[in-house]
Amino acid sequence: MNLDFQQYLPADFHDNSRVWIYQSSRLFSMSEAFEIEPMLNSFVADWKTHGTPVKGYANLFFGQFIVIMADETAAGVSGCSTDSSVRLIKDIEQRFKVDMFNRQNLAFILKDKVELLPLAHLNHAITNGFIKPETLYFNNLVATKQELESKWIAPANNSWLASKFAIASQG
Incomplete structure (x- = not known):
């Protein structure tokens, strides 16, 4: 599985650009992805905050994650403009x-695929070695x-899940 998503991020966006990640409960089919792409493009083209265009970006990654980004160096994103992005995601839902x-639902890369694991099953998965500290985790x-580029896909032990491994090793 090619995890080199950074090349698709806009180079001209500031490192502090705000990011929202929405994870689908399942992989989108190819035809669904082709329907989603123009929805995202249209949203970004029309995205405004108090009448001012937002420097925005949206993309579907790994067939399961919609990433929306706003570079606020020109115009900050207001509550209303954030609400409009939530409406888009609800429409997709x-x-x-x-x-x-x-x-x-937590997303991991297992056997070269994105696999979802309910949070309620996490301790069992760690205890039984299905999820290890080095297992790649999508930290949504x-x-x-900047965090998206360096910390979105990282070993589980390099995320908030690190404490779960410490507890499991004590038990």
């Missing part, structure tokens, strides 16, 4: 019958372009 807001909590 309804149209494709997916869940894009379930933060209880990253908030800036």
Whole structure:
């Protein structure tokens, strides 16, 4: 699995550009991805904050993650403009019958595929060695372009999950 997503991020966006990541409950099919792309492009082209265009970017990565980014060096993103991005994601949810807001599903790379694991099963997966400290994890909590580039896909032990491994090793 090629994880080199950074090459698709806009080079002219500031490192502190705000990032929102929405993880789908399933992989989108190729035809669905081809439908989503113009939706994202149209949203970014029309994205405004108090009438001022937002320098925005949106893309579907790994067939399962929608990344939206706003470079706020020209215009800050207001609550209303953030709400419009949430409406877009809700539209995608309804149209494709997916869940894009379930933060209880964690995404890992296992056997060269993105696999979702319910948070409730995490301790069992760690205890039984399915998830190891070096297992690559999608940390959808990253908030800036710089964090997206360096910390979005990282060993689980380099994320908030590190404490889970410490607890498992004590038990």
